[in-house]
Amino acid sequence: MNTIYSIRQPVTTFTSVTEENQINYQRIEQAIRYLEENFQRQPALEEVAEKIHVSPFHFQRMFTEWAGISPKRFLQFLTIDFLKEKLQESKNLVEAAEAAGLSSQSRVYDLFTTLEAVTPQEYKQRGSGIRIEYGFHETPFGKCLIGITERGICWLSFLTGEQDPRVELENMKHHWNNSVFHEDQFLTQAFIEKIFAPTATSQKLHLLVKGTNFQVKVWEALLRIPTGSVTTYQTIANSVNNPKALQAIGSAVGSNHIAYLIPCHRVIRKDGILGEYRWSSVKKKSIIGWEMAKAVGE
Template sequence: MKDSLSLENENYKKIEKVIRYIDENFKEQPKIDEIAQYIGMSKYHLIRVFKEYVGVTPIQFLQSITLNYAKEHLKESKSILDSSLDLGLSSSSRLHDLFVNIIGVTPKEYKELGKNVDIIYGYGSTPFGEALIGFTKRGVSYLGFIDDNKESIFNRFKEIWAKANLIRDDEKAKEYLNKIFVKKEKFDLYVKGTNFQINIWKALLNIPSGTITTYQDIANSINKPKAARAVASAIGSNHIGFLIPCHRVLAKSGAMSGYRWGIERKKILVAYEAMKSGNQKS
């Protein structure tokens, strides 16, 4: 009868083989049954053992590999459709399972400050304090955290969407916040900004939870290495907290400065995500 160390050693070799297989075949998006058959294990045993070693299931690992590839590939791709086909995904909409999708207002809506756009808004609790959320049929249009600045947060929301039809409904707002922070559902984000700002906010979505980066790194990622200050300004103008993770960007020195919703909250968000990320890896 084999001792536990021998069994662990065998399991490790199998997991190592699985990871190599996923690395080599992720473009084909293999199913869990295919992976299990390749390694000669039942899929349930494979999932259990893989999670013990890696911290996530094989399919979650596959999605992570795919996402990392997509982040790099999208920089060079002429279209999201090209990226989707190269990744072996069925259509461009499949990428939305991996990314939060940002929808910018039309030029006309931008010029008219959201005229004739219906925005439901309200207040509710989150794990990081009270928040004001606004949302339309096309997605979340505002999310701001509140301390002793409830009036100023609302005024900024109203300024951004100055000509929109603002409809207060705290119950619906609480339902939306519950879906975001408890159920972890993904949402389209309906944003108002310049093309440069929207490109920066999209770049922020590529920063994995539990990690941090710098303004300079973001500038480099959009091929504008001399635009670090402009990047910082665009990040500071983000009007959808948490979902567009501007809290993951620090000064080059590592200082936690420039967070619209409070430096303390930024520190908590960074620490919380780092802890969650560490738990997933352990």
């Protein structure tokens, strides 16, 4: 049976978002791509700065302000050997939680998250009667589209490259195809600040997702991956009691329509390769490296 759930998700601390940060992120993404393509010969800071058309001093300062660490250290987080170590750490965390009787951290997770299923009739209406306020905003990872209902955030996606924003808006409308849509930049900006620049008094966020029971179970499992950690498709499959359903797991991860908050970016291949991402592989590297840097800082 297909179901819609409302999910309450904890927030963590992020740096504030400004227009300057957005411009810098575009350059940072270019730098990450260049560093990755030329990692074996370890390009100098001056070379990378020249490629993104800024001075070496400005590039170093810009990157460090964004990530909290140097470009070289950031790239080390994305090497295969380091990611394999992180995978092992994550596995040990899960095993430790199970040994403590927490059932894959489910009890810890329940402290922050509640699930509410709507009736089958509500699902059959395919979004009918739901009003969605939406807006386009800058984030530490480029421009995004966010959709809000009275029951919570129902959409969050990143625009890629020079993508026409109207294309992403149509994607959201297709997913919630019988809903009523209304642009409200003022309302949605408040949610963007709660997500990417929360304060100590910020309230927990509520998410509204639409998917099959299996998809929702996978997305629920994604919420249990700690910030700054990564896991494998196999681990997710084991956590939902479908160890052989790797293809279905991958499909469910890729179908996630609330980026970042439901952290599908934290799922990588067991060989330590990051793999693809619905909103571009470079953005996946940016988010993972950024989160790891913040976790180290904390």
